[in-house]
Amino acid sequence: MSAQINAPYKPQNHIRIVTAASLFDGHDAAINIMRRVMQASGAEIIHLGHNRSVAEVVDCAIQEDAQAIAMTSYQGGHVEYLKYMYDLLKEKGAGHIKIFGGGGGTILPSEIEELHAHGITRIYHPDDGRAMGLQGMINDVLQRCDFSTYRKKGVQVPVMPDGEEEEQQPxxxxxxxxxxxxxHKNPLHIGRLISVAENYPEEYLIVKQEILQRKEAHNGPH
Structure with a gap:
């Protein structure tokens, strides 16, 4: 099957994705290409480079209020690595952050099924690349990430690909x-407020004065 030729997907929301190569893995050529195509397609990319632990990637994604993490893993420990990443995100209250990955032929189809069953959003196999093409895979990632991390009351949540449940949205x-x-200095809350200030300034103004007053009260008189 020949790869389809796809035009870049046009996101409706500001999409932020953390990219990296997994721990003990120096194979970053593929993720470097993928992140550049994602960036050219309109996503903001925070790239951590190679040899990154689960904790480093998860902490970054939470602090940056990202919609997703995209990993490359050729070191053989992808099942344990990605399952732990999913579990840690849930533990930290950030289960809405989606996880994408790839590792060429090192990730077996049976392992892909296992990871999807655990909750990993999508693992791309070489067959996906042949069928979808590079831009097609990037479009799939961006479409699944095209939601705002801040939800206004009364705004309907868009239907996600493959019928993903609304509860997965923040x-x-x-x-x-x-x-x-x-x-309380919760990174998830801080990152969310920064995103609101960047993308919804009129909403942020509602609480800006309260934040400043709390800061002054905390600092005390000079």
């Missing part, structure tokens, strides 16, 4: 609650 509608939680 629900942080209460900006006041986020602002009040800032003293």
């Amino acid at each position: 629900v942080f509608d209460d900006l006041q609650a986020l602002a009040k939680a800032l003293p």
Whole structure:
């Protein structure tokens, strides 16, 4: 089957993706190509390079309020690595962050099925590349990530590819609650408020004054 020729997908939301090669893995040629195509297609990419631990990648994705993580793994430990990544995201309250991966022929079809069953969003096999083409795979990633991490009340959540459940989308509608939680220094809350300030300035103005007042109260009189 020949690869399809696809025009780049045009995101409706600001998409932020963290990319890296897994721990003990120096094979970063593929992810370097993929991230450049994702960037050219309109996504913001935070690239961590190669030999990155699960904790490093997860912490970065939470701090950057990313919609997804895209990993390359040729070191043979992909099943354990990606399962742990999924579990750690859930543990930190960031289960909405999607995980994509690839590793050429080192990731067997049976392992791909196992990872998908565990909750990994999509693992791409060489057969996918032949069928979809490079841009086709990138379009698939971006379409699955095309949602806002901040949801306004009353705004309907778009239907995701393959019928992904709405519950997988983040629900942080209460900006006041986020602002009040800032003293706890939760990276998820801080990253979310920064994203709101960047993408929804009119919404951020609602809580900006409260944040400044809390800062002044915390600092005390000079």
